[in-house]
Amino acid sequence: MSEHSTYTPGNAVEKWLDDRLPVVRFAKEHLMDFPTPKNLNYWWTFGAILVMCLGVQIVTGIILAMHYTPNVAMAFDSVEHIRRDVNGGRIIQATHAVGASMFFVALYIHMFRGLFYGSYKAPREILWILGVVIFLLTTATAFMGYILPWGQMSFWGATVISNIFSAIPLVGENIKQLVLGGFAVDNPTLNRFFSLHYLLPFIIAAVVVLHIWALHVPGNNNPVGVEVKDSRDTVPFHPYYTMKDLFGMVLFMIPFAWFVFFAPDILGHPDNYIMANSQVTPAHIVPEWYLLPFYTILRAIDFNVLFIDSKLGGVIAMGGAMVMLLIVPWLDTSKVRSGTFRPLFKWFYALFVLNFIGLMYLGAQPAEGIYTTLAKVCTAYYFIYFLVVLPVLSRIETPKPLPTSISESVLGKAHA
C-alpha cells in the first residue's frame, strides 16, 4: 500500500539501500504507518498473540529437538531426560506442551471472532481461506507433535487417527501404509512424524506471511463492519496497535505461565506417562482437547448411509466440518458484516459457540448411552449452522441500521 508511504530516506546510506532493497520502506509502511481502524476491540489482539504462540513453539521446539531422540526405544526416556537432566528442561518442555494448548485457545478465539464480525466477507475471502489453511496445518502439526513423547495416548491416538485413511475406498489402505511407513504405528511412523512436525511450522509461518499480506491489501475489518471511509477512521498501527497487541500478549502470558509452572500436566492425559505399548489398549482413547469437537463429529456417524458405511461417513463428516470453513464466505451472503447489527444471527451464533463447546465435551466422553444422541444433535447443528442458518438468514434477516462510518459509531458510543 505504497499510497500510505511517508518514508523518505534520511541519509545517503538509506537512499542507497532503498533503491536496491526497500526493507526500511516496507517496515515503515506495513509495521508502523499502516492505517488501522481505531475501533478494534481486544478480540483483535489474538492475531498478534498467535504470532507469539507460533514463535514460542518454534523456539522451544528447536531446543527440544536438540535433546530428543525419535526412536521407539528411546523417545519416551529422552523426553524424561529433557524434564530431568537438561538445564531448564522441565520449563522448556512444559512451555512447548502447554504452548500447543494455548495456541489452540488463541486460534479458536481468533476464528470465532472472524465468524461473529463477518471478517470472511468480501473483500477478505482469501484472507479467511488462508486462515483456515493455517488452522488445518496447525492441527496436523499438533497431532504429529503429540506422537513424539511416545506415551500410551501418543501411540493409540496415532493408531485411531491413522485408521481414518483406511476408510477411503480403494486406495485407503495404501495411503494409510504410506502415512505410517508400515502396517501399524511403529518406528518409521515416529521418524516421519518427527520430521514433518519440524517442517510444518515453517510452512505455517510462510502461510502466516501470506495471511498478513492478504490482510494488508483490504486492511482490517472492525467491530462495526463498516469499511474505513477516510483517515479519521484510522490510527497508524504503530504505536497504537503495537502497544495494544503487546498488552494483549502479556495478558495472555498470565494463564499461559499459570499452566506451565503450576499445572503443566493438567491439559494432558496421565496415560501419556506410560510408555507406548502396542499390546495394551487404554480404557478410553482420548485425543487432546483441541481436537475433541472434530473427534465427536467423526464418532457421531455410527450409521450407514446408502453405500457409505459408518466409518467412511464419519471421516467425510469430520473432513467436511473442517473443509466447509473454506466456503463460509459464500454461504453467508448477508451484506452486513458485524453480528452486532444482525438481531437473529446473534442468537444462532451464540448457540453455535455453545454447540462447539458441547462437541468438545462429548469428545471426551465414552460413545455410549445419551452421549451418542447428543453427539448427533450437536454434529447436526454444526452443519445446519453453516449450510442452512447462514444462507437463510442472509435472505430473511432485517439488519439494524449501520452507522455511516467508524468515526460516527465511535462518537455515538462515546456520547451514549
Next chain:
Amino acid sequence: MIGVTIMFKNKIIVAALAAIMGLSAAGSAQAAEAGAHPERVNWSFAGIFGTYDQNQLQRGFQVFREVCASCHGARLMAFRNLSEPGGPRFSEEQVKALAAEYDVADPTAEGGMRPAVAADRWPSPFANDQEARDANGGALPPDFSVLAKARGVADPFPTWMFNYFTGYQEGGPDYIHALLTGYHEDVPETAPEGFQLSPGQYYNDYFPGHAIGMAPPLADGQITYTPGEDGVTVPETLEQYSTDVSAFMMWMAEPHLVSRKQTGFVVLLFLVLFAGMMYATKRKLWAGIEH
C-alpha cells in the same frame, strides 16, 4: 439499551449453565465400573507455594527401598538425584555409600558388573519384563520412575473445572495413597455383585476392577523409622507409610517441582505487574483518541 444488553448476556449465561448442567447430569450416570474415588490427601507439595517435605521424602525413600524396590524398578532415578536440591537431600557421602551397596551392569567392567556410583541409575530388580512377570504370578510390577504422574483421578463436574484454577496435580499420589490403604482381607459387601477373586489376587477398593495382583505391601509397624535430626517421630502406621511413599514417588516423577513452582511465582508476579504497567501505558497512549 444497556438494560437490553444485560438481559441478552444473562440469557446467554443461563443458557450456558443449563447446557452444562444437562451435560453433567448425563455424566454422573456412568463411571461405576472403575475403582472408588480416592480422597484427597493434604500434600505439602500441592498449590503454588508447594514444596516437598525433606523428612517425608527420606522416610518415603526408606519405604521404597525396604519394601517396594524388591519388585518395582525406578530406572530413571539416579542415585545422585537423592542428594540434589528439592529432593530428599541426603548428603553426598550418604548417597555414595548407598550406591556402593548396589551392583550395576557395566560391559566394560570385569565380569560385567561393578558397584554403583552416584551417577548411576537405580538398578532394576529384574533383568526384563518377562522375568518380572514370572516372579510375580504373571503380573508386571510397574516401574516407579514416573508412575505418580501416570495415574490420575477423574473428578466429576464441576470439580474438574475448578482443578484448572487450583492447579490440582496430585491425582497420582492421591490414587497411590488410596490404593495402598484400600485393601480388604476378604471380598467386602461393597464389591460388585457376583465378584470373584482368582487365586493370587487381592481385593482393593481403588484398583480398576478391584482385583489386584499385588499383595498388601505395607502393614502397621512394618518399617522402623529413625527419628529425624529434630527428634520428631512419626507414627509407624500403614497410613503414614502410604503417605510417605506416595510423596516420594511424586518427587521421583517430578524432581524439579519445587524450583518450577518457585520460578513460576516470580514469573507470574512479574507478568501481573508488567501487564499493569502495559495497560497504563496503553491507556495513556490512547487517551486522546475516540475509539
